[in-house]
Amino acid sequence: MAVRTEPFVLNMGPVHPSTHGVFRMRATLDGEVVIDIEPVFGYLHRGIEKLAEQRTYTGITPLTDRLDYISSMSNNLAYCLAVEKLAGIKVPERAEYIRVIMAELQRIAALLIAVGAFLNDCGAYFTPFLYMFRERERIVDLFEMVSGQRLTYNYMRAGGVSQDLPEEFMPALRKFMDMMPRFMDEYDRLLMQNEILIARAKGVGILTGEQAINCSVSGPVLRASGVNWDIRKADPYSIYDQFDFDIPTQATGDCYDRYRQRVEEMRQSLRIIRQAMEQLPSGPVRAELPQLIRPPTGEAYARIEAPKGELGFYLVSDNSIAPYRCHIRPPSLINLTALRDMVRGWKVADLIIIFGSIDITVGEIDR
Amino acid sequence: MEIKPAGKYIYSDIELDREEGQVIEDLKANSQEPIPDPDRWLDEKLEQNILLTTVDALINWGRRSSLWTAICFPACCAFEMIAANGPRFDLARFGMEILRASPRQADLMITAGTLTWKMAPNVRRIYNQMAEPKWVIAMGACAISGGIFASAEYAVVPGYNRIIPVDVYVPGCPPRPEALIYGIQMLQQKIARRKNIDVRKLLER
Amino acid sequence: MTIPLSGKDVASKIEEKFPGSVVESSQDNLVVKGNFLLDAARFLRDTEGLDLDFLNFVTAVDYYDHFEVVYWLSSLEHNHSLTIKARCYDRENPVLPSVVGLWQGADLQEREIFDLFGIKFEDHPNMKRIFLWEGFAGHPLRKDFI
Numbered sequence: 001m002a003v004r005t006e007p008f009v010l011n012m013g014p015v016h017p018s019t020h021g022v023f024r025m026r027a028t029l030d031g032e033v034v035i036d037i038e039p040v041f042g043y044l045h046r047g048i049e050k051l052a053e054q055r056t057y058t059g060i061t062p063l064t065d066r067l068d069y070i071s072s073m074s075n076n077l078a079y080c081l082a083v084e085k086l087a088g089i090k091v092p093e094r095a096e097y098i099r100v101i102m103a104e105l106q107r108i109a110a111l112l113i114a115v116g117a118f119l120n121d122c123g124a125y126f127t128p129f130l131y132m133f134r135e136r137e138r139i140v141d142l143f144e145m146v147s148g149q150r151l152t153y154n155y156m157r158a159g160g161v162s163q164d165l166p167e168e169f170m171p172a173l174r175k176f177m178d179m180m181p182r183f184m185d186e187y188d189r190l191l192m193q194n195e196i197l198i199a200r201a202k203g204v205g206i207l208t209g210e211q212a213i214n215c216s217v218s219g220p221v222l223r224a225s226g227v228n229w230d231i232r233k234a235d236p237y238s239i240y241d242q243f244d245f246d247i248p249t250q251a252t253g254d255c256y257d258r259y260r261q262r263v264e265e266m267r268q269s270l271r272i273i274r275q276a277m278e279q280l281p282s283g284p285v286r287a288e289l290p291q292l293i294r295p296p297t298g299e300a301y302a303r304i305e306a307p308k309g310e311l312g313f314y315l316v317s318d319n320s321i322a323p324y325r326c327h328i329r330p331p332s333l334i335n336l337t338a339l340r341d342m343v344r345g346w347k348v349a350d351l352i353i354i355f356g357s358i359d360i361t362v363g364e365i366d367r
Numbered sequence: 368m369e370i371k372p373a374g375k376y377i378y379s380d381i382e383l384d385r386e387e388g389q390v391i392e393d394l395k396a397n398s399q400e401p402i403p404d405p406d407r408w409l410d411e412k413l414e415q416n417i418l419l420t421t422v423d424a425l426i427n428w429g430r431r432s433s434l435w436t437a438i439c440f441p442a443c444c445a446f447e448m449i450a451a452n453g454p455r456f457d458l459a460r461f462g463m464e465i466l467r468a469s470p471r472q473a474d475l476m477i478t479a480g481t482l483t484w485k486m487a488p489n490v491r492r493i494y495n496q497m498a499e500p501k502w503v504i505a506m507g508a509c510a511i512s513g514g515i516f517a518s519a520e521y522a523v524v525p526g527y528n529r530i531i532p533v534d535v536y537v538p539g540c541p542p543r544p545e546a547l548i549y550g551i552q553m554l555q556q557k558i559a560r561r562k563n564i565d566v567r568k569l570l571e572r
Numbered sequence: 573m574t575i576p577l578s579g580k581d582v583a584s585k586i587e588e589k590f591p592g593s594v595v596e597s598s599q600d601n602l603v604v605k606g607n608f609l610l611d612a613a614r615f616l617r618d619t620e621g622l623d624l625d626f627l628n629f630v631t632a633v634d635y636y637d638h639f640e641v642v643y644w645l646s647s648l649e650h651n652h653s654l655t656i657k658a659r660c661y662d663r664e665n666p667v668l669p670s671v672v673g674l675w676q677g678a679d680l681q682e683r684e685i686f687d688l689f690g691i692k693f694e695d696h697p698n699m700k701r702i703f704l705w706e707g708f709a710g711h712p713l714r715k716d717f718i
Contacts, residue, residue, distance in 0.1 A: 013489070014486060014489055015438060015439065015489060015493060017438060021440075021441065021442075021445075022441045022480075022486060038698075041702070041703070042483075042485050042701075042702060042703035042704060042705070043441065043483060043485050043486040043489075044441050044442055044480070044481060044483060044486070045483055045485070045522050045703040045704065046481055046483065046516040046519055046522060046523055047516065047519030047521065047522050047523070047712065048516075048519075049688075049713060050519055050712055050713055051516065051518060051519055054518070062515065063515065066442070066443055066515070069442065069443035069446065070446060130453050130454060133449070133450065133453045133454070134453075134454060134455075137450070137453070137455050150447070150450075150541070150543060151443060151446060151447060151541050152443060152540065152541065213625055213626055213648065214625070214675060214676050214677065215676045215677045216626060216627050216628065216675065216676075216677025216678075217677075227648065229648050234574060234648075234651055235573060235574040235651075236573070301644060301655075303628075310628070312628065312629065314629065314631060314642070314644075316633055324633070325633045325634075327629070327631040327633075329628065329629040333680055333681075333684075334629075334677055334680070334681070336680065337676055337677050337679050337680055362441070362442075363442055363443065366703060381700065381706070384700065384701075384705070384706040385706045385707060387705060387706070388705035388706035388707030388708065389707055391705045391707075392705075392707055392708075484705075485704070485705050521704075521708075521710075521712050521717075522703075522704065522712075
């Protein structure tokens with residue numbers, strides 16, 4: 001005898017402990033199995049693109065900090081690259097090396113939070129998250145030495161960085177680099193073959209490479225699905241073509257692969273920082289520019305490999321002190337298009353894990 | 368392999384969206400003035416203050432040493448609050464280790480992030496679900512006055528005190544965890560001076 | 573390095589397949605007419621040698637008398653990219669065909685353009701506002717919105 005069922009709609013509201021911020025999902029369920037999902041957001045829409053049309057080119061940098069607020073240095077870097085491409089500004093060499101060191105340190109910090117939050121969703125309630133916060137505090141101390149701020153740094157400028165490194169920075173960085181591999185080995189020992197993690201995350205939420213390309217997914221999610229595409233190698237910006245590092249990829253594209261991908265990328269970032277530390281030249285850290293930049297009329301799109309994916313800035317200028325249009329290509333929003341395909345057929349608990357493995361930040365989705 | 372194009376959503380309810388939109392528009396129309404801060408303890412006459420009994424002191428000590436927070440963290444300040452809960456700036460030593468999701472078990476709401484008009488009815492609903500006595504700390508520049516985003520008036524509420532009454536304001540963008548701890552200590556001093564039992568009414572009976 | 577394709581070469585290829593579709597073309601980008609957009613996009617995605625199967629972003633710009641919708645396409649295999657634009661001269665009710673059938677990544681971005689600019693996309697499965705609430709009057713990113 002068959003039991004008659006009908007699907008119902010469940011609202012996982014904006015204030016929810018597992019949704020990484022104010023993000024709402026309307027899930028259509030048949031029992032416990034998810035049939036369809038509709039994401040609703042806009043609860044943090046602050047109008048950054050509209051505000052950018054009223055501020056000067058230098059004044060937009062603090063706004064870009066608050067986009068993906070856990071990786072502010074990367075946002076600043078992408079914006080400064082776009083302005084330099086538009087106005088044709090050349091950056092001195094010491095500034096390029098400092099930018100690479102900051103961007104890779106920021107990548108480690110952001111990936112630590114991503115992995116910690118993913119493990120939080122898997123059920124290890126807060127323990128790995130706060131362990132990873134311990135490492136992040138050391139990185140944030142380094143950033144505080146340089147810029148004075150703990151979260152939104154506003155450090156990079158069009159034409160370089162805003163100030164030079166203080167003397168205590170390099171010894172502290174060396175101490176951090178000596179300690180960090182030991183912590184990563186500790187996490188691997190505890191987590192890589194953990195039965196519960198493998199049972200919950202292996203085989204769950206598979207995204208094939210073709211689907212990923214069609215949904216315009218980028219970043220660790222794309223590479224975990226087997227596609228070998230990293231902007232640092234394919235379209236190098238700044239001085240990334242002078243460093244020697246690998247691009248890891250994974251085979252299947254399930255949640256466990258995305259977790260492994262992020263851990264592997266952290267190790268590659270450590271390699272890059274070590275090489276940059278040794279090759280750091282001396283010299284000026286900022287190009288000589290007027291206070292108010294007036295780029296010539298035209299448009300430019302510059303993109304970087306942010307910790308979440310491809311972050312790009314599309315700037316249109318009309319030869320005045322403020323941009324005519326500033327569009328931000330948000331990796332979190334575009335990675336979300338793959339959520340519907342990944343989630344169909346799984347249960348509600350798996351929905352939380354799949355959503356956590358995409359790793360979004362609501363500040364970037366809503367801008 | 369043929370890529371199947373995106374199909375129609377099974378459930379996409381425009382009616383529900385319209386209702387919610389109407390709620391937001393009504394709230395926006397009704398919240399043009401800021402709600403005054405609850406500082407009635409400043410107006411009390413001096414004699415009533417002297418009659419603060421030991422029972423009061425005991426109740427206030429219990430309340431201020433075990434504040435439980437409700438979750439309301441939209442944006443960047445959330446990470447400073449989590450860092451304040453972390454091992455370095457430990458909030459658990461003040462009794463505030465529980466960061467539970469349910470507002471019904473909480474008595475403090477730390478609002479960490481920019482408030483938009485779309486989110487405002489939800490924040491009001493969470494505030495209403497908390498049981499008395501309850502307090503609110505507005506954390507960060509966006510919570511005090513809209514912050515760096517205040518010029519985008521079409522979407523950003525200029526400060527949480529349009530929607531809920533605020534007790535302590537902690538400035539910063541984002542405020543350091545030490546600043547947040549200082550704000551919490553100010554709130555604890557405010558709770559310590561609170562009158563719970565009106566001795567006059569008791570004596571009249 | 574990702575090589576930006578020359579707008580003029582691609583424009584000549586599109587022009588011989590669909591005559592009358594290209595409005596103007598330059599070294600950096602090319603502009604097609606709105607009703608030829610879907611055909612040109614399918615041609616760009618499926619042709620051997622072009623294979624532009626990755627849509628980086630879709631956005632719109634408001635030049636006071638017309639809207640311009642910009643598509644930035646790239647190919648992961650050949651490592652080249654192309655900028656293609658479509659113009660929309662109607663201010664009251666701008667309409668363009670949707671490319672969601674070709675690249676699913678345009679789904680949420682086209683909803684965003686509808687929300688902030690007011691440009692509707694035909695055949696989109698879920699054309700609703702995304703950042704602002706239903707019942708919001710106006711479209712914020714237009715130049716005449718205060």
